[in-house]
Amino acid sequence: MLDHATNLKSLLKDPALLETRAYIDGAWVETAKTFEVTNPARGDVIAKVTDLSREEVATAIDAAHAAQKDWAQWTGKERAAVLRRWFDLMMENQDDLGTIMTAEQGKPLAEAKGEVAYGASFVEFFAEEAKRIYGETIPGHARDKRITVIKQPIGVAASITPWNFPNAMITRKAAPALAAGCAFVARPAAETPLSAIALGVLAERAGIPAGVFNVVPSSSSSEVGKEFCENPKVRKLTFTGSTEVGRILLRQAADQVMKCSMELGGNAPFIVFDDADLDAAVEGAIVCKFRNNGQTCVCANRIYVQDGVYDAFAEKLVAAVGKLKVGDGLEEGTDLGPLINQKAIDKVQEHIADAGSKGATVVYGSETQDRDGTFFGPTVVTGATKDMAFSTEETFGPLAPLFRFRDEDEVIALANDTIFGLASYFYARDLSRVYKVAEALEYGIVGVNTGLISTELAPFGGVKQSGLGREGSHHGIEDYLEMKYICMTV
Numbered sequence: 001m002l003d004h005a006t007n008l009k010s011l012l013k014d015p016a017l018l019e020t021r022a023y024i025d026g027a028w029v030e031t032a033k034t035f036e037v038t039n040p041a042r043g044d045v046i047a048k049v050t051d052l053s054r055e056e057v058a059t060a061i062d063a064a065h066a067a068q069k070d071w072a073q074w075t076g077k078e079r080a081a082v083l084r085r086w087f088d089l090m091m092e093n094q095d096d097l098g099t100i101m102t103a104e105q106g107k108p109l110a111e112a113k114g115e116v117a118y119g120a121s122f123v124e125f126f127a128e129e130a131k132r133i134y135g136e137t138i139p140g141h142a143r144d145k146r147i148t149v150i151k152q153p154i155g156v157a158a159s160i161t162p163w164n165f166p167n168a169m170i171t172r173k174a175a176p177a178l179a180a181g182c183a184f185v186a187r188p189a190a191e192t193p194l195s196a197i198a199l200g201v202l203a204e205r206a207g208i209p210a211g212v213f214n215v216v217p218s219s220s221s222s223e224v225g226k227e228f229c230e231n232p233k234v235r236k237l238t239f240t241g242s243t244e245v246g247r248i249l250l251r252q253a254a255d256q257v258m259k260c261s262m263e264l265g266g267n268a269p270f271i272v273f274d275d276a277d278l279d280a281a282v283e284g285a286i287v288c289k290f291r292n293n294g295q296t297c298v299c300a301n302r303i304y305v306q307d308g309v310y311d312a313f314a315e316k317l318v319a320a321v322g323k324l325k326v327g328d329g330l331e332e333g334t335d336l337g338p339l340i341n342q343k344a345i346d347k348v349q350e351h352i353a354d355a356g357s358k359g360a361t362v363v364y365g366s367e368t369q370d371r372d373g374t375f376f377g378p379t380v381v382t383g384a385t386k387d388m389a390f391s392t393e394e395t396f397g398p399l400a401p402l403f404r405f406r407d408e409d410e411v412i413a414l415a416n417d418t419i420f421g422l423a424s425y426f427y428a429r430d431l432s433r434v435y436k437v438a439e440a441l442e443y444g445i446v447g448v449n450t451g452l453i454s455t456e457l458a459p460f461g462g463v464k465q466s467g468l469g470r471e472g473s474h475h476g477i478e479d480y481l482e483m484k485y486i487c488m489t490v
């Protein structure tokens, strides 16, 4: 267990991965100003990280702008080689990267190591895509005209990422950007900068040229966001986080008509039909609801169960939730770590209190934990209705509200009644029902008989106010490329 006495470095095979400085233009930069990183499982300070000002972040953008010109001249195959080396180093250091992540974010070590592998998979995938940035020729519109279309890197890409996936949300952006020939400036969440900086350590070791990949930790997110949106050397902004902040950034980026990718909030429905395999549905609901302790944008936020199986499903779910072990993510056997901070606990408690005041029943959990750190136990409520807060707001915590429904048309209407449209899930076995429901759900992602949809091979992203663009799959590199049409007179 990591406690006040234990020094995080002492847990690492390679202590050099616990870096606290900024990584700019291939150099490690520290300033007099630092901010603290705490371990949410115990509340102790585990690191003091260089705290860059907006002006210092601008020097990273200058470095990226200068380095990108040469990086774009590398062949796709040459870029692929160093990206592959970066991937290999991430996997070789998976244990240490996982330990650092658990210490700063709280997720159980097994999940943290899983995220490292997930994050690395984007680097592996886009290393290969670097070789396949194809253009096209089009038959000319006149006898003396020839049409060629080529794709070129957009330039300097800047990212702002959240604390819940402190590794994968960066590599899911940096990998296609670098594969495309862009240079990259990453601003990680202030709660979890260590995982991002460790990626910089490995980028340097992999031979990614100075200035191509930069990490700029800062306690001031809004100032850095303004620099990214207002600096003319930045050509692309890629953001993962809440829809509220996404709106702010889109407004700021509009002045430069900057290309933006937005992976924003969600409010995922998880639907159990009466022809579902109930045991499979419970297993899927546990993964979908409690992965990262409910702190993912694709977690089930509303669980709809058809009348005929409602009681059986509720009973099975409560039994399964009761087996989940809450504890320090570095402790063996922990299923659920702490929430990221007290604000996260307050939101879960607000949603439970709101539901209770409107007639819902807590059938399991809702205890705070008598221990250090920001813990809150997994909770199940029945009697959920659409006037309750979690029907329109993302809980982002370990709360499973069970709603009843009568038929397909009713539950499709309920599921779609939200401004969000990121992930959705349902369990059913009738083939025509599966087709009808999958096509009717207004979401970027539909999981059928599964609660886990995350893979680098598929286009991840939302519709409506859950975002713009897609990350992962061969589609994911398009957001870092500009298309050019060359009209040749022969």
Ligand SMILES: NC(=O)C1=CN([C@@H]2O[C@H](COP(=O)(O)OP(=O)(O)OC[C@H]3O[C@@H](n4cnc5c(N)ncnc54)[C@H](OP(=O)(O)O)[C@@H]3O)[C@@H](O)[C@H]2O)C=CC1
Binding pocket: 160, 161, 162, 163, 164, 187, 188, 189, 190, 191, 219, 221, 222, 223, 224, 225, 226, 240, 241, 242, 243, 245, 246, 248, 249, 263, 264, 265, 266, 296, 297, 394, 396, 422, 466, 467
């Ligand atoms: N669609 C997706 O893939 C994902 C969506 N999310 C959504 O994000 C929310 C939870 O994550 P959370 O981190 O709290 O979200 P936030 O949107 O509050 O923060 C996300 C990132 O944006 C930064 N930020 C906050 N305000 C500004 C600003 N004005 N200008 C520039 N940057 C800013 C934060 O910095 P700092 O933390 O340092 O303040 C953080 O790095 C949920 O709604 C969740 O659904 C989260 C992850 C993935």
Ligand SMILES: O=C(O)[C@H](O)CS(=O)(=O)O
Binding pocket: 164, 165, 169, 240, 295, 296, 297, 298, 453, 454, 460
């Ligand atoms: O930040 C998130 O919640 C992730 O996008 C979810 S996933 O990619 O790990 O599914």
